[in-house]
Amino acid sequence: MTTTFDPFPTRFDDTWRAFDGIHGGMVLAAMLRAASVETGAVPAAATAHFYAPVRPGPIDMTVQRGPAGRSPGVQVRAGTAATALVRLSRGAAAARHAPSIETAVDPDSLAGLDIPIDFAPFSQHLDIRPINAARPFAGGPDPEFDVWIRLRPGLEFTGVERAAILLDALPPGLFAIRTAPAPIPTVELTAHFAPAAGSATGPWHRLRHRTVWWTSDECVDETELFTTDGELAAQARQLRRILDTSR
Template sequence: MAMQSQLAVAETATVKTNFDATWLGFGGVHGGLLLATLAEAAAKHVDSIPIGISAHMYAPVQPGEVEIALDVVRAGRTGSVSATIEGRATALVRTSREAFGNRTWPKVNPVAAEQHPEQLEPLVLPVDFVPFSQYVDIRPVNSARPFAGGPDPEFIVWIRLRENYGLTEQGRAAVLLDALPPGLFATMTSPVLIPTIEMTAHFAPTSNSGSDWYYLRHRTAWSTADLSVDETELFTATGELAAQARQLRRIVRKG
């Protein structure tokens, strides 16, 4: 038995995927799609669902075919799989073979269930600047806008993917968690490159809301001249917490 367990832990595989240029973000493939791809590849490899992911980004991933190296770190009902794009990104994905059950502490956002996103004006991000924005529908709730020089580094929006794009529930959540610009952009009046260098996300069980809309809060928790951390919460249309994320970003300043 010990020999079989050791062999399972050492199990590796390589899968290929193709990133389309229309999913570019700031300089490379959109970080949320990258996170979703790594999480789904790892979970599929061990016939499980992703429940959490911690990813480190070293360089932008460019469009085209890439190879993802998968390594089973720990097998079992709750496992761990390493997913790596050599020289670009690596992630540790926590997986579960058990279907999500009922939540003991259902964190509910009552505001979400009371609002109607279709009645709000859309936020249109320039597709030539961030091509992936063509795939999301964003309806701001608060007054924050990118480069409006506002007082608070926080965006509150309704958001949805325009289509499913073949993603799982957790994959869609991963994309939406990274769909907004850095919270600091709400306080700025001109662009600054602020790439994500580390992102951790956790996915929660939810009931069927009957809607493709999500309520999202995204803010900068702290920043210095060189670094910042963003925190994000994603709720279903009926107010259930669907996913949370925390991102460490590098602030690239000229001069």
């Protein structure tokens, strides 16, 4: 069965634009909400494919239920620009084991990362406090970022939706070793959500994000998101196309 998704909000705001389309994490969050509205279940994982930029404006979202089985899921389409296979949780449960991380550094004691809004409009919705020395286009030694991050107050998302946005909030890890911007769009993003994604007690999350391998025309980034208390909230891996190989 295919149904039309009527979410809130009913359109993608231009303030969520990345470069030439809506921020991929926001698109994924909207598809996760579509799956939840259709099924009443909580997403446990999702794999999204981006075929073209998702433009600002009304959301054209449809949900199709998959066959019953040991891993129930739905397919969500955002027009012709993106699709996602969303796997659903069978119920809330506490984690028996999940990685944790030291979070002793107070994010309020760190300086914020200033990203020009005209370069990445969606950055106006984020508060990013770098922990390590990596900065975009600084020509550093390692293709990785380590930051505290939160959504600005006033934005209403579920824990899983918020995790989806934050997982895709940072630029490619390659930007830490480059000295100039280049188009490196995401073509595939897979995210897994731990129980802590829905039970985080504060807005701040620690985000570790790195490019693990790259060639002349593609790269793969891995991301880990932790709660304020250091619990693993979500993980992601994404494949990106490198459209400009200059440094």
